[in-house]
Amino acid sequence: MESTTPAGAPAADPARDAARDTESAEFDAVIAADGRIEPRDAMPDAYRKTLVRQMSQHANSEIIGMQPEGNWITRAPSLMRKAILMAKVQDEAGHGLYLYSAAETLGTSRAEMTDALLAGTARYSSIFNYPTPTWADMGAIGWLVDGAAIVNQVPLCRCSYGPYARAMVRICKEESFHQRQGFEILLTLSRGTTAQHEMAQDAVNRWYAPSLMMFGPPDADSSHSAQSMAWKIKRFSNDELRQRFVDMLVPQAEALGLTLPDDGLRWNEQRGHYDYGDLDWAEFKAVLRGEGQCNAQRLAHRRRAHEDGAWVRDAASAYAAKQATKDAARQEVSAA
Amino acid sequence: MSGSIGDGGAPARSVVPEKAWPLWEVFIRPSRGLSHTHAGSLHAADATMAIANARDLYTRRAEGVSIWVVRSADLVASSPDEKDALFDPAGDKIYRYPTFFTASEGVPGL
Amino acid sequence: MTSQAATQQAATPQAANGPATDNTSSAVDATPTAADSRDIAEYALRLGDDALVLAQRMGEWVSHAPELEEDVALTNIGLDLLGQARALLGYAGSLTGRTEDELAYFRSDLEFRCAHLMCLPRGDFAATIGRMLVVAAYQWELYERLSESADEALAGIARKAVKEVAYHLEHARMWTLRLGDGTDESHRRMQVAIDDLWPLVDELFRTDELEQQLASAGIAVDSSALRGPFDALIDPILADATLTRPDVPPAAGGGRHGRPSEHLGHLLAEMQVLARQFPGASW
Numbered sequence: 001m002e003s004t005t006p007a008g009a010p011a012a013d014p015a016r017d018a019a020r021d022t023e024s025a026e027f028d029a030v031i032a033a034d035g036r037i038e039p040r041d042a043m044p045d046a047y048r049k050t051l052v053r054q055m056s057q058h059a060n061s062e063i064i065g066m067q068p069e070g071n072w073i074t075r076a077p078s079l080m081r082k083a084i085l086m087a088k089v090q091d092e093a094g095h096g097l098y099l100y101s102a103a104e105t106l107g108t109s110r111a112e113m114t115d116a117l118l119a120g121t122a123r124y125s126s127i128f129n130y131p132t133p134t135w136a137d138m139g140a141i142g143w144l145v146d147g148a149a150i151v152n153q154v155p156l157c158r159c160s161y162g163p164y165a166r167a168m169v170r171i172c173k174e175e176s177f178h179q180r181q182g183f184e185i186l187l188t189l190s191r192g193t194t195a196q197h198e199m200a201q202d203a204v205n206r207w208y209a210p211s212l213m214m215f216g217p218p219d220a221d222s223s224h225s226a227q228s229m230a231w232k233i234k235r236f237s238n239d240e241l242r243q244r245f246v247d248m249l250v251p252q253a254e255a256l257g258l259t260l261p262d263d264g265l266r267w268n269e270q271r272g273h274y275d276y277g278d279l280d281w282a283e284f285k286a287v288l289r290g291e292g293q294c295n296a297q298r299l300a301h302r303r304r305a306h307e308d309g310a311w312v313r314d315a316a317s318a319y320a321a322k323q324a325t326k327d328a329a330r331q332e333v334s335a336a
Numbered sequence: 337m338s339g340s341i342g343d344g345g346a347p348a349r350s351v352v353p354e355k356a357w358p359l360w361e362v363f364i365r366p367s368r369g370l371s372h373t374h375a376g377s378l379h380a381a382d383a384t385m386a387i388a389n390a391r392d393l394y395t396r397r398a399e400g401v402s403i404w405v406v407r408s409a410d411l412v413a414s415s416p417d418e419k420d421a422l423f424d425p426a427g428d429k430i431y432r433y434p435t436f437f438t439a440s441e442g443v444p445g446l
Numbered sequence: 447m448t449s450q451a452a453t454q455q456a457a458t459p460q461a462a463n464g465p466a467t468d469n470t471s472s473a474v475d476a477t478p479t480a481a482d483s484r485d486i487a488e489y490a491l492r493l494g495d496d497a498l499v500l501a502q503r504m505g506e507w508v509s510h511a512p513e514l515e516e517d518v519a520l521t522n523i524g525l526d527l528l529g530q531a532r533a534l535l536g537y538a539g540s541l542t543g544r545t546e547d548e549l550a551y552f553r554s555d556l557e558f559r560c561a562h563l564m565c566l567p568r569g570d571f572a573a574t575i576g577r578m579l580v581v582a583a584y585q586w587e588l589y590e591r592l593s594e595s596a597d598e599a600l601a602g603i604a605r606k607a608v609k610e611v612a613y614h615l616e617h618a619r620m621w622t623l624r625l626g627d628g629t630d631e632s633h634r635r636m637q638v639a640i641d642d643l644w645p646l647v648d649e650l651f652r653t654d655e656l657e658q659q660l661a662s663a664g665i666a667v668d669s670s671a672l673r674g675p676f677d678a679l680i681d682p683i684l685a686d687a688t689l690t691r692p693d694v695p696p697a698a699g700g701g702r703h704g705r706p707s708e709h710l711g712h713l714l715a716e717m718q719v720l721a722r723q724f725p726g727a728s729w
Contacts, residue, residue, distance in 0.1 A: 040416045066509040066517075073505040077720045077729040078547045079498075079532050082505070083525060089508050090521040094393055097514050101377040104359060110379060111356040135720055135729075167376070174397070185729075192727055301509070309512025311635070312571045315628025316381035317355050322627065323382065357513070378515055384620060389515040392522050 031232055036162040039105035047231055048106055050224070051161050053122075054233065055103035056113040060124035062096035063117075064298050068132040069141060077135060084181050085138060091178070095171045102163040118303050126284065127214050129292030136189055136196075136203035142182015143252070144204070144211035150175055151245045152215065160232035183252065190257045197257075204253075205261045212276070213284045215242040221281075246276050359408040360386040362393075364400035372404050380405075482663065485656050486597060487541040488559070489666050491549070492702055493588075494534030495560035498550060499710070500581060501527035502717055503568045512571055519617060523578070526610040533603045551721035555706040555714055562699055563646040565707035569639065572625055572632070576639035579618035583679045584650045585611040587672045596664035619683050626687025633688065640684070641692050648696030651676070654703075 023042035030037060037043055066089050073089065076082035100110045116122035127145055132138070153175070156168040189200035216222055216238040228234035236244075246265075253260050264277025287295070357379040363372035375394045380386035386405040394400065414422055430436050440446040504524030511517035535546040563581065568574055589611060592604035625636040651673040653661075660666035684691050701707060721729075 038416075040413065042416070063509075063514065070509045073508055074502060074716050075720050077551070077724070077727075079528065079535075079550055081729050082501075083528050083532070086505060086508065086521055086525055086528070090396070090518055090525075093509075093514055093517045093521070094396065097378060097393055097518070098376055100514075104377065109356065109359075170376075188728055193724065196724065196727060305510045305512075308510070309516075309571070311629070311631050312512035312516075312625070313357065313381075315632030316385065316624045317357065318632075319624040319628045320382040379513065380515065381624070385624075388519065388617060388620060392519040393515060396518075396522070 031160055034232070035160075036165065037160055038162045046227070047233075050228060050231070050233065051164065052103055052106050052108050054228075055099050055106075055164055056108070056116070057123050057125075059096045059099035059103060059113065060117045060122055061128065062092045062099060064124045064128045064302065066092045066096075067298055067301055068128055068130070068294075069138060071132050072135060072138055075135075076138075081138075081185070088142075088178055088181065091174050095174070098167040098170055099164075102161075102167040105163045114306065118299065118306060120299060123288075125214065126287045126292065127210050128298060129287050129295045130206070130210055131293050134199050134203060136186065136199040137207070139182050139185030139189060139200060140203035140207040142178055142180075143186055143256075144182075144207045144249075145214070146175060146178040146182060147248070148211045148214045148245055150179060151241050151248070155235035155241075158232075158235060164233075183256070186256050186258065200256075201258050204256075204258050208261050209279055210284075212242055212245065213279055213281070215239075215245070217281065217284075243273050246274050250274055357381045360390075360405045361408050361411060362386075362390040363404040363406075364390075364394055365402035366399060367401055372402065375399075377408060482660065482665070483541045485660055486600070486665060487538040488656060489660055490534045490538035490541075490600065492559040494531050494538060494549075495558050496564050496581075496585075497527045497534060498531035499558070499560045499564040499713060500577075501525075501531055502713055503564070503566075503574075506568050507574065520574075523614050523617065526607075526614065530603065530607045530610070533606075537599050537603065547721070551718045552725075555711045556704050558706055558710060558714070559702050559704075560706075560710070561646070561649045561701045562697065562707040563643060563650065565701070565709040565713060566643060566646070567709060569642075570635060571621075572635040572639035573642065575618055575621040575625060576636065576643055578614055579622050579680070579683065580643060580647055580650075582611045582615035582618050583676055584672065586615050587675045587679070588667055588669075591667045591672075595666070600665065615679075622683055622687045622689070626684075626689045636687065637689055640689055641694070644692040645694050645697040646699070649699035649701060652699065652702075 024044065027037065027041070027043055027047075030041075037047075069085060069089050069092075073082065073085050076085050100113060103113060104110060113122065117124065132141070150172065153168055153172055157165055157172055159165045159168065186200050186204070189196040191197075216225075219225065219237045219239045222238050225234060225237060229237070249260060250265070262277045264275060266275055268275045286292070290296070358381075359377055360380055361377050362375045364375045365372045375390075378386065378389050378393055380389050383405060387403055390403045390405055395403070501524050504520055504527060507517070507520045507524070509517065511520055531550075532546050535549045539545050539549050563577065566573070566577065586608065589604040589608035593601055593608055595601040595604065622636065625632040627633070651669050653668055653670045657666050657669060661668040681691060699705075701710075721727075
């Protein structure tokens with residue numbers, strides 16, 4: 001397809017114009033019928049761009065997200081918790097891979113996406129720029145961060161782009177254990193010694209507001225939302241999802257015996273939802289700008305892993321090339 | 337497939353001149369008696385590594401009993417442009433379905 | 447590889463009967479019963495500590511691997527080893543009244559029983575693959591035989607573990623070939639890795655009175671009997687990978703007998719720090 005033609009460029013060929021109109025009508029019809037767009041279908045340039053940006057950002061988040069939890073693998077306080085945490089962080093690598101795969105169906109290679117991440121030009125979820133100083137952070141990340149992610153991700157299973165939707169189905173299936181294990185860590189701490197309980201409360205205090213901000217700015221300030229909803233990439237608005245999440249958290253916090261650090265939190269009979277306090281969007285933007293506690297550290301870690309691995313990747317490529325040459329020579333001999 | 341899709345980010349910091357591992361498509365047989373179905377894709381330097389990576393990535397929860405991998409570049413696919421010519425003609429051959437034949441209704445064994 | 451190795455299947459553990467057991471025979475009862483349980487626990491600790499310390503090293507790799515696919519693979523191997531460690535420590539603990547976590551988190555380095563090879567820092571990817579190759583080959587030969595142990599618990603653990611380490615061996619072999627016969631740089635690093643770890647290989651194959659006693663009762667595997675099959679497994683892989691088998695004197699070792707590697711204390715300091723801050727706490 002002609003996606004490289006800049007928008008608004010003069011088109012000299014009327015026949016091509018007509019073909020493009022047909023393609024665009026087909027795309028609109030599939031979206032209107034709640035169908036799925038597949039990789040080789042014609043699609044508007046902007047749709048493709050939006051998807052590549054969103055999927056690669058999502059994949060980057062999974063990969064960077066390995067670090068705050070990976071931070072505790074070697075210090076996990078029991079062997080069972082160590083095993084669970086390793087399996088969970090491994091899932092995150094897996095989920096990053098599923099998502100890079102889905103993005104690659106649109107013609108952007110993983111190498112390009114990796115380069116953009118390492119160069120700092122591609123984003124990942126800001127939440128992973130917060131530190132994990134205590135073990136209770138493993139619980140809070142599972143309960144709050146994965147909890148928010150699931151609320152965000154379940155509607156994506158019905159996203160209009162087929163490969164993304166399929167990746168999300170797989171991810172949501174695997175992720176359901178992540179939130180539960182986080183809840184269980186917090187519950188055990190909350191019911192443990194006084195020091196353990198305090199550790200749990202402190203972690204919830206630190207992660208609550210950032211997890212609410214994971215849904216993105218309020219609808220009034222969200223620039224991409226309307227178009228993404230029209231394309232059925234996104235199914236619910238930021239505020240709708242955030243409300244759903246808050247409504248879920250309140251009874252769960254009670255079950256944990258922990259409080260949510262929010263003075264504005266109260267049941268609103270009229271709305272049938274919980275009201276919640278104002279969020280500090282200035283802090284959100286600051287972290288997004290790179291002023292979080294761990295922005296530089298997270299990227300440096302990823303760069304180092306990539307650079308340290310270069311000789312390994314080269315070796316495997318060189319070996320594969322040598323074997324291919326040998327195979328070819330063998331075939332020539334046997335053919336002669 | 338069209339080019340220039342990325343986010344416009346400069347391919348900064350090319351650490352070493354590096355040829356990326358090729359992309360492979362992975363097909364998994366979920367259990368004996370079922371066909372292999374497409375699971376996703378991954379990168380690997382060669383076929384042996386592609387099988388190993390597929391095992392580690394796509395069967396972590398005992399999802400499979402057999403794996404196929406094929407280089408994505410070696411897959412031949414039909415073009416969406418041809419879909420009318422390829423698939424529409426099958427749409428009106430209703431006599432290919434047993435429900436088309438009503439005369440035998442009620443006759444035992446048919 | 448597996449089929450080649452399988453043809454060397456030696457030797458049920460009873461085959462270890464021989465001159466080596468003469469000095470202990472008077473102490474051995476006809477029946478391997480309660481009298482041996484402390485010895486069996488000690489033996490299980492040796493194998494369990496090997497697996498635990500190695501699992502800890504594999505855990506260090508998470509999010510550092512050369513490619514994302516390999517990150518997933520290394521974690522799978524780490525999880526296998528951790529599972530083996532938990533089974534073995536759990537069994538050792540059941541014989542001595544302790545939990546797996548008490549054994550893992552509240553013993554000092556002097557009380558650990560792992561071989562020094564397991565304690566080496568993770569190093570670069572070549573060092574990790576080199577160690578994985580050696581350890582997986584050793585463990586494969588070991589668990590293959592231990593599957594037939596007269597101790598049903600050990601046999602059960604070994605039957606599960608042998609399949610896992612067969613995969614580790616295959617993974618290590620795959621990478622040893624690619625690094626050894628890849629680029630000049632990867633060949634150099636792989637050879638350095640093998641050279642560095644080789645002095646510590648010998649310790650894996652040293653036996654002692656306790657092991658001999660259990661071996662003669664059909665419970666343990668005589669480590670010294672594994673060296674031949676191990677070499678037969680490893681040598682062709684090194685050759686295919688264009689690597690030179692080092693000819694170096696063995697290091698003194700002592701890991702099985704409370705003379706730990708210098709590296710172990712650091713590893714345990716990190717692993718145990720949180721658990722020891724809250725003794726008696728549940729997690």
